[in-house]
Amino acid sequence: MKDFIKLIKFRLTFLVVFSASISFLIGSKVNGVIHWADWVKLIIGGFLITGAANGFNEIIEKDLDRLMKRTADRPLPSGRMTNGQALILSLGMGLAGTYLLGNLNLLTGYLSIFAIVLYAFAYTPLKQKSPISVFVGAIPGALPPLIGYVAAYGRIDEIALILFLIQFVWQFPHFWAIAWVLDDDYKLAGFRLLPTGKRDRISAVITFIFTLVLVPVSLLPTIYHYGGYYVGAISLVCSVIFLYQALVMLRALSIESARQLMFGSFIYLPIVQLMFLFDFTGK
Incomplete structure (x- = not known):
């Protein structure tokens, strides 16, 4: 369990889900009604999606994490978890999270997939190449409030863009x-x-x-x-x-x-x- 918590970067994942859940409640105020079952789906789905993105990130950066003091004890660089195990966990979380969020509405599901792809496969490899990686990473990093709002309201409007x-x-x-x-x-x-x-x-x-x-x-x-x-x-x-x-x-x-x-x-x-x-x- 400790290794799983480190794999998904639990504190970061918690902050992401918190941001999305607050925006969901703002979107619900626009609708005039809060669907608490959908709020729970968003929290669970958001947790799984974020955990999957962080898992893919750690798989890609395993050898680099081994070089840094603060990351050397993560499950992959320390050898306590294999790439295969991390990949199965990340794929499982990604699929389950996408299903839950897509079940709220398709736009929420699409935005979630976009966030995973951009974070894991664009931002992650850019970190070694250029400081521009921060600008790229800021896009998926700002998607959680947008996703939370769309999960409740169903579309992107001016409020969603302000939150983003x-x-x-x-x-x-x-x-x-x-x-x-x-x-x-x-x-x-x-x-x-x-x-x-x-x-x-x-x-x-x-x-x-x-x-x-x-x-x-x-x-x-x-x-x-x-x-x-x-x-x-x-x-x-x-x-x-x-x-x-x-x-x-x-x-x-x-x-x-x-x-x-x-x-x-x-x-x-x-x-x-x-x-x-x-x-x-x-x-």
Whole structure:
């Protein structure tokens, strides 16, 4: 069980499913009714789909994971699980998850397949080639709220795009803060995730710029009158605090300041998404 939890990257999978489930409830508010059975299907299906994508990622990166301290103890590089076992588990989760999500509606199923393919077979191999991999990875990374909303509402509209855009822009300071903290370990596997490929002021400036862009993006629910002033005020406060952390990183260029930005990113997204749900004003 411990190896299975590591294979699917449980904490990451939990955050993905949480994001999708909140967006499902927002989509349900648009519909005017919450189908709790479908919400459970989304959670289980989303968990399986995300676990499958992470499993494929670890199969592809097994030899690279063996080179890094933080990943060397994962089940595949450590030899506690074979590629065949991981492949069977990942395929099984992928098929079961796609069936459950496709059962909600076909668009949800198609988006889920697209997320797996893009994450495992585009983002994963690009990590060694170019920092552009972060931009590619941000697309499947931002799909969970879109998938959750479509699972409830059945189609992509302006609200769905706002949910997608908030998580899409958020991922850049989130990923780059993690990449700054773990850059030494990533270099052991040849990963190039920082904007310039190294810890320098230009990478910090680019991180700050994307955090700055997140400020108006986080206000889109209020600007377009899908959310009230509460979500606008809380989102603004969280964005300014997040921006301040990025400014500290820009000035200090230290691992500790990047770690604070990383932790700030973990707190920022669920607060903004929950506030959008609680202060949703309708279409």
